[in-house]
Amino acid sequence: MKFLWHAAWFLFASLQGFSQKVVPLYEGDIPNAKKDSGFKELAFDIPMGRFEVVVIKPTLTLYLPEKKMNTGIAVIVCPGGGYTGIASGHEGDSIAMRLRDEGITGIVLRYRLPNPKYVDNKEFVPLQDAQQAIAVARKHAKEWGFDPAKVGIMGSSAGGHLASTIGTHFTKTYLPALEGANLRPDFLVLNYPVISFADSLTHIGSRFNLAGPLLKEGEYERITKDWANAEKEFAKYPVPAEKIREYSNELHVTPNTPPTFITHANDDDVVKVQNSILFIAALQQNKVAVNAFFYAKGGHGYGMDNKTSDVDWFESCVHWLRSGAWMSRPAKQP
Numbered sequence: 001m002k003f004l005w006h007a008a009w010f011l012f013a014s015l016q017g018f019s020q021k022v023v024p025l026y027e028g029d030i031p032n033a034k035k036d037s038g039f040k041e042l043a044f045d046i047p048m049g050r051f052e053v054v055v056i057k058p059t060l061t062l063y064l065p066e067k068k069m070n071t072g073i074a075v076i077v078c079p080g081g082g083y084t085g086i087a088s089g090h091e092g093d094s095i096a097m098r099l100r101d102e103g104i105t106g107i108v109l110r111y112r113l114p115n116p117k118y119v120d121n122k123e124f125v126p127l128q129d130a131q132q133a134i135a136v137a138r139k140h141a142k143e144w145g146f147d148p149a150k151v152g153i154m155g156s157s158a159g160g161h162l163a164s165t166i167g168t169h170f171t172k173t174y175l176p177a178l179e180g181a182n183l184r185p186d187f188l189v190l191n192y193p194v195i196s197f198a199d200s201l202t203h204i205g206s207r208f209n210l211a212g213p214l215l216k217e218g219e220y221e222r223i224t225k226d227w228a229n230a231e232k233e234f235a236k237y238p239v240p241a242e243k244i245r246e247y248s249n250e251l252h253v254t255p256n257t258p259p260t261f262i263t264h265a266n267d268d269d270v271v272k273v274q275n276s277i278l279f280i281a282a283l284q285q286n287k288v289a290v291n292a293f294f295y296a297k298g299g300h301g302y303g304m305d306n307k308t309s310d311v312d313w314f315e316s317c318v319h320w321l322r323s324g325a326w327m328s329r330p331a332k333q334p
Contacts, residue, residue, distance in 0.1 A: 025058040025109075025132055031175060032125050037118035048303065049089015051081065052110065056118065058129045060136065061108040063096040064145060069103035073321055074146040075189065076107045076133050080157025080301070083114055083126065083209035084224075090303035091156040091191075095314075098304060102318045105146045109133045111162065114210050123211050123243070128174045130166045131183050138182070152187035152258070152326075157271060157301065158206040160193020161249070164279065167260070168252035187326040188260040189317055192268055192300055195275035197244045203271050208234040211243040250275075253282035259289040259326035263313045265298030265306065291320050 033056070042054035065071075077099075079091035086092070088110060096106025111129035114122035134151060141148035155163030163185075170184040197207045212234065223233045245251060260283055264276040276292070283290040293313045298306040304314045320326065 021062045023060050025060055025129060031128055032120045034118050034120060039118040051085050052088050053085040055110050055112045058112050059110045060133060062144060063100035063106040065100045065103045065105060070145055071103040071322055072147040073150045074105040074107060074137055075099055076109055076137060076153045078109050078130065078155035078159035078162045080159040082205045083158045086110060091159060095304060104321060105144060107137060116214055124174050126162050127165060130162055131174050131178055134183055134185060135178050135181050150186055152189060153185040154189035155193060156191040158194050160190040161206060163188055164190055164193055164195055164249040165247060167258050168249045185258050187258050190260060190262040192264045192271055193275060194271050195250055195279045196248045198248055201272055201274055204231045204234045207239060208237060211239050211247055212237050250278040250282045253286050255286045257283065257286060257288050261291045261317050261320050263293040265295040267297050268300045270300035289326060
């Protein structure tokens, strides 16, 4: 039966003119996975699509364009979710499908969340998965139909923090097996991203989930029962100053940071627009190419579709990607 199902799906995909494939991120043991934690994969359907709250076995979902349209560009897509979950619908698969339709390979990364109940060394786990995704994509670039020198990473909200961390910390290897590999993305696309972990700018929940202290049994569940006040509760738990600096990515921009496309709404009341403004300023000061797209309104979490405007930020982003403007300055290898 399983064979017949896969065969039927392959036929359907072929008729639609595209190929979709899910592959495991790791072969063999998954780093920092707790043995026998008792947790299983868990996801919910919400109005904007799938929201995954437990990821045990991270994967890559490939959306491959037709050969006649293929630009040779690939984008690893990191959905957001406050490092609490992954909005794999409107910030993941929907984006990757549209990239595919534009001749760009979309690769959705289902990364593990920094949940100490089923991972060790929680703050490194999403970073390990994102670096592994870059390494796997480049390893299979020829097979999957794109140029290994045209692999970028995109993220929305907390996924934007993950993507910008990978784009500013690529000289640091979070997986020993990747030592010596080229882990620098060729470009970044950041959609209403969390950039800074500074008290006055950050999304407190994202910061706490990634870098905050471990809580007593049942405390996290108590706090998150009331999401309206969860930010205030999380703010009571101090995060070490060195971790705030480490993950405030505006402080780690260098002339070798990848060229960046960044978009944000000025009225975002979840992730302050100043996150993007600070990152743009740091890029400009380091003479890194940056293309910024701001909305007057739109709030947070609109994915590709800001219903307050007739102007499509994603169309501008695709134009930027297809134009190769991000390739105008050769990068120095670390």
